[in-house]
Amino acid sequence: MKKLAWLLLLAPLPLLAACLGDEEGGIAVPPLPVETKPVPEGRPSTAGPETPVAQAPPAAVPERGSEGGSPSIPLDAVSLERKIVYNARLDLEVGDVDRAVADVVAQATALGGFLVNTNVRDEGEGEQRRRVAEVTVRVPASVYGDALGRFCALASRVRSETVQSNDVTEEYADLDARLRNLRATEARYLELLAQARNVGEVLQVQDRLNAVRLEIERVQGRLNLLDRLSDMATITVRLQPPPPAVSEAPWRPSDVAADAWEALQAVMQALATAAIYFAIVGGWLLALVGLAVLVWRRWTPARGGA
Structure with missing residues (x-):
């Protein structure tokens, strides 16, 4: 029993000596290493300021067309088909207006177009009277240039050609x-x-x-x-015959004499008209002037005698 009591009293002595040695500048026991775990991206870390934190590598972004990814295409990257509105006006000279109208409609229909409206009328009077027409057709924009070439080929002369385009993209x-x-x-x-x-x-x-x-x-x-x-171009075609040729007549003395005689008649007619006007209007003026002189002469002696 006495040996057991002494063992219990002496057992804490080594531990007490170790604690005293630590306080007097003995070897410091290093802290236990802290196991670090990677923190998921976007979540705050709970480690202390001196605790290193392992960062997770950034996630790989799937490329366009790669498997397992559905990349989103930005709106600006989407290419929109250009929308262009084409309009043209042609002024053509043709020999036969009615036939040219039928040819324009036939060419437009062959190219996949259609007739919008047509207006055929006569202009001028007498020898200047002539037949003109305006035809408006619509053709696919893809054959717009071909249609202009075909319409111009129908004319003996292209008086004017106006082409206009408007981008509405x-x-x-x-x-x-x-x-x-x-x-x-x-x-x-x-x-x-x-x-x-x-x-x-x-x-x-x-x-x-x-x-x-x-x-x-x-x-x-x-x-x-x-x-x-934008899918169909509009073309307006004005059709008219060529102007009549003006031929100059050769110089003839008889024609000059006839012109001179006509000019003399015009002068004599003007003089005769002036004489008639003077005879009618001037006669009344002379009568009024004579009456005024007669009254003045009679009035003047009467005042002198008085």
Whole structure:
């Protein structure tokens, strides 16, 4: 029993000596290494300021066309087909106007186009009277240049050719983007309409939905119009015969004498007209002047005698 008591009393002595040695500048026990774990990207780290944190490598971005990825294409990168509206006006001289009208329509139909309107009429009076026509056709934009060449080949002379093009690509792209936004708004209003709880909410959402649908129809109509105008070119052809040739008559003395005689007759007629006017108007003037002189002479002696 005494040996067991002494063993229990002496057992804590080595531990006490070790603690005293540490306080007097003994060897410091290094801390246990802290196991570090990678912190997922985007989550804050809970380690201390001196604890190194292993960063996870950035995720690989799948390239366009690679397997396992669905890359999103930005809107600006989408190439929009150019929308160009073509218009032209031709002024042609032809020998037979009616036949040329039929030829223009036939050429336009052969190229896949169609007749818009035609106007055939007579202009001028007498010897200057002539037949003219205006024909408006529409042909596919892809054969626009070919159509102009064929129409010009029908004429003996091309008096004028006016070609105009209008690029509406920017307007078309703006309308297309606006239409997509309106479609998305319509879908959202339909969702809200399904969630309406009373008649007031239904009427309010339905009113907004009707306004959006009206705007969709307007934008869609403008897009359809631009599609039609850009797909088909408009060509107006004016057809007229060549002006009559003016031939100069040779010099003839008899013609000169006839012209001189006509000029003399005109002068004599003018003089005779002036004489008649003077005889009628001048006679009255002379009578008035004579009467005034007679009154003056009689009045003057009467005043002198008085």
